[in-house]
Amino acid sequence: MKLKAPxxxxxxxxxxxxxxxxxxxxRLIAEIAEEMNIADKLLTVVDVACCSLHMESWQYDTIxxxxxxxxxxxxxxxxxxxxxxxxxxxxxxxxxxxxxxxMMHAAIRNDNIICLVVNNSLYGMTGGQCAPxxxxxxxxxxxxxxxxxxxxxxxxxxxxxxxxxxxGYMARCSLATAKDIRVAKQYLKKAFEKHMxxxxxxxxxxxxxxxxxxxxxxxxxxxxxxxxxxxYFPVGEFKELKEEE
Amino acid sequence: xxxxxxKGNEALAEAAIAAGCRFxxxxxxxxQTEILEYLSWRMEEVGGDFIQAESELAGINxxxxxxxxxxRALTTSAGPGFTLKQEGISYLxxxxxxxxxxxxxxxxxxLGDIAQGQGDYWxxxxxxxxxxxxxxxxAPNSVQENANMMALAFDLAEQYRHPVxxxxxxxxxxxxxxxxxxxxxxHDIDKFDWTIKGCKEGTPYKKIQNVYYTDPQYDIHLAERxxxxxxxxxxxxxxxxxxxxxxxxxxxxxxxxxxxxxxIARSQGVKLGLIRPITLWPFPQKAFEEAKEAKAFMxxxxxxxxxxxxxxxxxxxxxxxxxxxxxxxxxxESDGIVEKAKEMLKEVK
Numbered sequence: 001m002k003l004k005a006p007x008x009x010x011x012x013x014x015x016x017x018x019x020x021x022x023x024x025x026x027r028l029i030a031e032i033a034e035e036m037n038i039a040d041k042l043l044t045v046v047d048v049a050c051c052s053l054h055m056e057s058w059q060y061d062t063i064x065x066x067x068x069x070x071x072x073x074x075x076x077x078x079x080x081x082x083x084x085x086x087x088x089x090x091x092x093x094x095x096x097x098x099x100x101x102x103m104m105h106a107a108i109r110n111d112n113i114i115c116l117v118v119n120n121s122l123y124g125m126t127g128g129q130c131a132p133x134x135x136x137x138x139x140x141x142x143x144x145x146x147x148x149x150x151x152x153x154x155x156x157x158x159x160x161x162x163x164x165x166x167x168g169y170m171a172r173c174s175l176a177t178a179k180d181i182r183v184a185k186q187y188l189k190k191a192f193e194k195h196m197x198x199x200x201x202x203x204x205x206x207x208x209x210x211x212x213x214x215x216x217x218x219x220x221x222x223x224x225x226x227x228x229x230x231x232y233f234p235v236g237e238f239k240e241l242k243e244e245e
Numbered sequence: 246x247x248x249x250x251x252k253g254n255e256a257l258a259e260a261a262i263a264a265g266c267r268f269x270x271x272x273x274x275x276x277q278t279e280i281l282e283y284l285s286w287r288m289e290e291v292g293g294d295f296i297q298a299e300s301e302l303a304g305i306n307x308x309x310x311x312x313x314x315x316x317r318a319l320t321t322s323a324g325p326g327f328t329l330k331q332e333g334i335s336y337l338x339x340x341x342x343x344x345x346x347x348x349x350x351x352x353x354x355x356l357g358d359i360a361q362g363q364g365d366y367w368x369x370x371x372x373x374x375x376x377x378x379x380x381x382x383x384a385p386n387s388v389q390e391n392a393n394m395m396a397l398a399f400d401l402a403e404q405y406r407h408p409v410x411x412x413x414x415x416x417x418x419x420x421x422x423x424x425x426x427x428x429x430x431x432h433d434i435d436k437f438d439w440t441i442k443g444c445k446e447g448t449p450y451k452k453i454q455n456v457y458y459t460d461p462q463y464d465i466h467l468a469e470r471x472x473x474x475x476x477x478x479x480x481x482x483x484x485x486x487x488x489x490x491x492x493x494x495x496x497x498x499x500x501x502x503x504x505x506x507x508x509i510a511r512s513q514g515v516k517l518g519l520i521r522p523i524t525l526w527p528f529p530q531k532a533f534e535e536a537k538e539a540k541a542f543m544x545x546x547x548x549x550x551x552x553x554x555x556x557x558x559x560x561x562x563x564x565x566x567x568x569x570x571x572x573x574x575x576x577x578e579s580d581g582i583v584e585k586a587k588e589m590l591k592e593v594k
Contacts, residue, residue, distance in 0.1 A: 040444065060444070061442065061451045062454075063441065064453065065336075066309075066333065066336045069302070072270075072310065076314070077441065079268060080314035081443075084442065101303070105303065
């Protein structure tokens with residue numbers, strides 16, 4: 001059993017809040033890159049705000065893209081550096097709101113990038129506003145009476161929107177418990193493997209706690225994923241292009 | 246290489262290939278679509294990458310990624326589409342990344358119309374996007390210059406690590422002229438040390454982001470860069486300026502009509518001259534040193550408000566009247582320019 005943290009990541013430099021899931025995401029990416037022996041080549045493109053704090057904690061060549069544009073930015077980089085694995089790393093607001101068109105068309109073209117969407121059900125860095133992933137009734141700084149689905153719609157489910165698209169891989173995982181994190185690593189690793197096999201658009205949504213903006217303890221915000229978020233956002237693998245496809 | 250007949254847009258596209266550009270992403274919009282269409286097959290032939298993006302926003306951000314990875318990257322658009330690219334241009338500037346962006350100008354605000362125009366002058370020379378920046382703007386006035394300016398644009402973009410704009414217009418883009426495509430250049434994506442390509446453990450990794458996050462001397466870096474560009478990159482062409490009493494200032498297709506106007510005026514004894522900015526920013530203030538006999542200036546532009554007038558006023562330091570001869574939908578007529586010059590001459594004499 002490996003207890004040593006991956007070489008490419010530092011936990012002293014990052015600016016994440018206590019109980020935040022981004023740090024776990026970073027560690028999982030670094031572990032997988034090390035295990036697959038691709039750390040020297042890995043290129044990452046992060047969204048602004050919380051996602052961009054990874055630039056200080058992981059040691060990969062990284063672009064900080066405009067808000068909602070890590071996907072097209074990553075596509076541009078991948079076209080030029082075809083032998084390098086390329087990750088686009090963004091939040092649910094970037095992926096499912098401002099960057100939805102770019103997300104959808106990358107999937108339609110099945111562009112060969114890894115796309116990691118961290119879903120914490122709100123906008124983090126700006127102070128916890130309502131997102132397309134916010135749950136019905138969820139009180140946020142921009143939905144103080146609770147999110148009203150009759151006005152703001154139901155939480156957006158990517159697996160429903162992309163079900164007809166022939167993409168390389170699509171899964172959703174959770175960072176709520178140690179067991180969930182082990183599953184998350186399996187899904188993430190599969191996305192990396194499919195990417196290295198040039199299977200196309202490999203998407204993993206990662207449900208992640210945001211205690212600061214939920215105004216909860218780290219434990220309560222992790223339990224909220226299990227007790228509330230998974231009712232709307234099922235964990236599982238939804239798409240997988242096999243060898244013969 | 247022998248001369249061939251090409252549309253301005255096609256010549257620009259082929260010249261981009263010749264300049265070593267191997268990444269293009271764009272979106273259809275008249276009157277620049279021939280560039281997109283041409284590169285859709287030509288990139289394939291030369292082993293480059295062509296993407297018809299889902300929007301101009303996606304297109305410019307793909308260019309940003311490709312540029313960060315070391316490619317000579319190009320995107321092209323017109324008016325409404327060029328506006329959508331401003332986000333990415335501002336980010337390219339913030340991250341010190343080179344790229345070439347072409348605006349084949351059409352007329353009007355909003356949707357406007359597909360006819361030639363020069364109404365994006367303010368947008369191109371003042372920054373266009375948010376923040377504290379300006380971009381080098383090259384203004385070709387022929388199909389041949391469309392071709393010649395591509396390599397120059399990429400060279401300047403890389404020299405200053407800054408996006409460079411090309412201000413073409415529908416007339417230049419759509420006209421067919423004989424053109425000699427410049428020599429082919431090989432571009433090495435590993436040429437620069439700042440590109441992302443992956444880093445070995447223990448070696449410094451690269452961060453492509455807002456430069457002011459990483460450079461404590463950002464204010465000095467920024468101010469000096471623009472000062473250097475202003476000093477070194479003013480480009481212009483003067484025609485009969487030395488003894489001219491009225492000086493026309495015109496770029497792009499308007500400069501060709503204006504040159505004709507100078508010849509007509511001179512045949513009638515009117516001392517007309519032409520300053521033709523080749524860089525719209527930095528504005529060629531040096532060109533005005535030659536206008537020693539000038540009594541008044543006039544810009545000739547395909548817009549109504551006279552967008553270049555302010556820059557001419559600054560260049561002459563408010564010492565002379567500066568007027569505007571504009572047109573909408575049509576290219577300005579040389580006879581009209583001559584008539585306007587005669588009227589102005591009466592007023593200043």
